[in-house]
Amino acid sequence: MIQTVKADGRAEYEFFERMRSRSRETKNNVAEAVEKIIEAVRVRGDEAVREYTMKFDRRCPETFEVGREIINDALTAADPDFVSALLNAQENIAAFHQRQKTQSFLDPRKNGIILGQRVRGLHRVGLYVPGGTAAYPSSVLMNAIPAKIAGVGELVMVTPPGPDGRPNPDILVAAAICGVDRVFLMGGAQAVAALAHGTESVPRCDKIVGPGNIFVATAKRLLYGTVDIDMIAGPSEILIIADDSANPKYLAADLMGQAEHDRMASAVLLTTSGRLVEQTKAELARQIGRLERREIIEASLADFGAIVLCESETQMVALANELAPEHLEVQVADPMRLLGALDNAGSVFLGEYTPEPLGDYYAGPNHVLPTGGTARFFSPLGVDSFVKRSAFLYYPREAMAEAAPDILTIAAREGLSAHANAVKVRLEDE
Amino acid sequence: MIQTVKADGRAEYEFFERMRSRSRETKNNVAEAVEKIIEAVRVRGDEAVREYTMKFDRRCPETFEVGREIINDALTAADPDFVSALLNAQENIAAFHQRQKTQSFLDPRKNGIILGQRVRGLHRVGLYVPGGTAAYPSSVLMNAIPAKIAGVGELVMVTPPGPDGRPNPDILVAAAICGVDRVFLMGGAQAVAALAHGTESVPRCDKIVGPGNIFVATAKRLLYGTVDIDMIAGPSEILIIADDSANPKYLAADLMGQAEHDRMASAVLLTTSGRLVEQTKAELARQIGRLERREIIEASLADFGAIVLCESETQMVALANELAPEHLEVQVADPMRLLGALDNAGSVFLGEYTPEPLGDYYAGPNHVLPTGGTARFFSPLGVDSFVKRSAFLYYPREAMAEAAPDILTIAAREGLSAHANAVKVRLEDE
Incomplete structure (x- = not known):
């Protein structure tokens, strides 16, 4: 189900090219439809949001804003283990992002400058925040956490109504924990347009962040310049570098953890060990039985997964830098030693006990990362x-x-x- | 030649709306032509660059790269006053940008994390770098200076050949002073495409910066994601806040200094002083006689210039925040006092002896600034x-x-x- 490639200076690049082609979307009909939605919301505000919400979500709340008591109720009704896990994650994420703060500075010079x-x-x-x-x-x-640490004045969330016409309670719990200021029950391109232009109920924002489907992503792209946006994220991906010391059980599990995101996700293992190639394939076959999203994983691994047998650690590092993956796991002996050579990656997971979900959920660094090779220049x-x-001067x-x-x-x-x-x-004067 | 507006909560916003409309370009035929150029350069490299250079610039150098001796000759042949002025500017710009550096950090936690x-x-x-x-x-x-301070590995410049088929010597002097690593004699969309995709002569870049005409700007926009870009800069603009203590001579000069950039530039004065409205208009009429780019200045001031009579300092500050200008001059008594209230501006020039050209050329802060109200969210x-x-983790x-x-x-x-x-x-293990 996963292909094996022997790095010969050509085969691996052909595979990389196919991986990269994942993100080249050219959906002009989507752009046209979204442009129409944006213009309608810009001109007619809530009325247009209401129309599109009825059209796409089948039902529309009477008032878009989710009351504070509904958010608080979600928090108090939630599973305490879940709340506690999110609070621990929040503490770690906040601690890491606190280190990123930059300060204003004043630079007095000679002559009173x-x-x-x-x-x-x-x-x-x-x-x-997507629904479903x-x-x-x-x-x-x-x-939300880096926004709050940055000192954003007001943080406004939009999320589409679920099948029951209500917001997803887990999302409200997370919003409450992070101090999101206001929540509106709307989704799709119409919600993005409302954030960018403001409506009677939704205040105009300066930047729009967060993932979404093709309509949401297109709306963000079209509104870039009217507001700032985070990035247009492509499909998710992982690259693992492993030497003979790595555990094939972990390698297989990590490849599949990435692959379960969606059919377009990519999971690639680079290794210098012929033994690992075979053992990892065996582990993939063994472990997949216990996973719920088996169909997605198999499709993703078949289309965009690969195990690449490399000649040397140097070659693995060069290929990793060329691919510039979103997630990079380094499962080699003494992994810290490679950190200086790994130039292009969104987030680097060092050592065999640092699986990617640690970073996804918990450790502190952000999980919103540059995809599709853009770690060459994006952060x-x-x-x-x-x-x-x-x-100022x-x-x-x-x-x-x-x-x-x-x-x-x-x-x-x-x-x-x-x-x-x-x-x-x-x-002239004086 | 410049219109006068009395701020009444409506007239000034109508003018602002017109100012903003400057940047909404929708030139689909340009995008089509540029897309063709990019694809040709991506596939055929130097050959395509050569063809387009012949087509648009009428002549094409035999080798694109400008030799180190030509750059050095430009430096030694230059007017020493000019070289000295650039060196002084460089020192100031470098000192300011040094303060912007952020460092890598390591965050060891309990448990060996x-x-x-x-x-x-x-x-x-x-x-x-544009020609002409x-x-x-x-x-x-x-x-170039912030790029070098950031630690960019290689800085590659492209600039179109002049009417004599050679690079502009002043540009070479500046390149030599800033430590630009390589210079290529090519311009237009084909040069931008060469930087993004690489050709036989031009190495592939990770980011493309610098101003340019509509073809250059469109190429950058289309290539965003393949490489990073700086920004799509709109027409330049200045907003001046002045109270009764300001000097109309300086105000008029500063409005015209901005207006001379091009016909789409915008220069706006907000003042609480009826006296200044009249005296500034008189000074505009008096000083324009001595300026070379009179025609451009008159067109720009007529279309996108205004003097707005405001009721209070509070109103001036609110309007400035609403407009979020690229350049903001504060010519009031004790100007530093307003700094905290001025939320949205690219660069703020405080006091009557801090005219905008000080920042354009010399003082230290960057002159590449967000335009068209984007200072609300861009830097x-x-x-x-x-x-x-x-x-990493x-x-x-x-x-x-x-x-x-x-x-x-x-x-x-x-x-x-x-x-x-x-x-x-x-x-599971252990």
Whole structure:
């Protein structure tokens, strides 16, 4: 069910190319439909949201906002083990993201010059949380916690009504724990449009984050520039580097843990051990019997899974850097030693007791990561994602006069005489 | 030539709406043409670049790369005052951007857990520098210096050949001063495509920055995701807040300094002083005679310039936050006092002796700033723009076992049994 590739400088790249092609979607008809929805919500506000909610979700709540008491009830009614697990996760995630905070700075110079940079949380952020089987409380934590630490003024969540017309209670529990300020029961492109443009009930946001289906992702893409967005995440993926010391049981389990996300997910093992190739395949066959999402796992592994037999650790590292995976597991002896060489990865899981779900749910680093090779240049979601920087400068007259000759020289070379004039008029007086 | 608006809660917003409409470009035929160019360069490399260069620039250099001796010659042949001005600017810009650096961190926890975040410069960055009248050496400084401070491995510049078939020498001087690693003589969408995909001569880059015309901007937009890009900058703009203490001579000069950029530039003065409205208009009329780009200034001020008479300082601040301008000058008594209230602006120029060209060229903060109201959520170009972050985590067995119950609880709630399995197989042994 999973293919085996022998790295020969060609076969592995052909496979990589196929993996990358996963994310190249060209659905123009979706874009057209979504554009229409966005325009309707921009012009007609709640009325349009209501129409599309009836159309797509079959029912529409009387008021979109979910009352505070409903959120509190979800929290008190929840399984205490679940609440406790989320609280522990929150503590770890918050501790890690606290380290990411950057401070404003003031930089006084000679001559009374003052320069500086302000770093502030965005005024208002919208968080999209899918419904149905993709309603993941862990996603709420991973998006909401860094936003709160960044100092976002108001965090607004939208989530579609479930089959019973109500919000998913697990999502409300996570929202309550993270201090989400307001929750609205709406989903799809119409909810994204409401966050971007504001309606009678939904306040306009400055940034929209969170995962969603093709309509949600398209709406975010089209509204980029009207608001900021997090990223357009492609299908999820894992790359595992393993030497002869690795445990095939763990390798198989980790490949399947990634593959269960969806049919487009990709799970790849690079190993220098011929023994592991065979043993991992045997473990895949053995363990799959106990897994609920067997069909998805088999489809994903068949299409986008591979075990690649490599010649050396150096080759494994080079291939990992080339692929730039979202998740990278390093199951080799003394894994920390490779950290400096692994240039491109969203999150790196070191050692055989650090399986990917630790990072997905719990350890602290974010699980919203760059996919499809974009870890070459994109970064995980973090506190930075929820701040805006702006610079400020103050020059006293004497300092300006001292800088003037240089500025006039550059302005002259650039042919901008009105730039020069703005300095000259200030030198004329006195 | 400039319109006067009395802020009445409506007139100023109508003007703002018109200003904002500047940036909504929908040029589908440009996108089609550019898509064709990108695909040709991706498939045929240098050959396609050569064809498009002949077509658009009328001539094509034999080799695209500009030799190191040509760059050095430009530096030694340059006016020493110009070189000295650029060196002084570089020193200021570097000092400011040094403050923006963020460090990797390591976060060892109890139980032997190790978490951390690596922050590294991107491997290779491409810098687009326009030719012709928009060939600004200051832009080279503002893009190259933060990239170098971020630790970018290789900085590659592209710039179109001038009418004589050669690169603009001022651009080469700036490139030499900033330590640009390689320079290629090519421009337009074909140069952007070469940076994104790599060709026989041009190495593939991870991010493309720098200003350009509609073809360059469209190519960057279309290639976003294949590479990272800086931003799609809209037309430039300034907003000035002035109270009765301000000098109308300076106000007029600063409005025109912005307006000279191009016909789509916007320059707006908010003031509580009726006297200043009249005196600034008089100064505009008086000073424009001495400016070279008079026609552009008049067109820009007529279409997108305004003097808005406000009722209070509070109203000025509220309007500035609403407009979220690229450049914000604060010419009031004790300007520093307003800094905390001014939430949305790319760069804030405090006091009457801090005209915008100080920031454009010299003081230190970046001049690549969010435009068109996007300062609500976007930030200036900076060292952050040239790094990638990635997380890493290491759990020893005992720590993993301790976290396991919580992880299994969350995985169960999310219905991901293969996630749970990845933890379970590790608990089975021993």
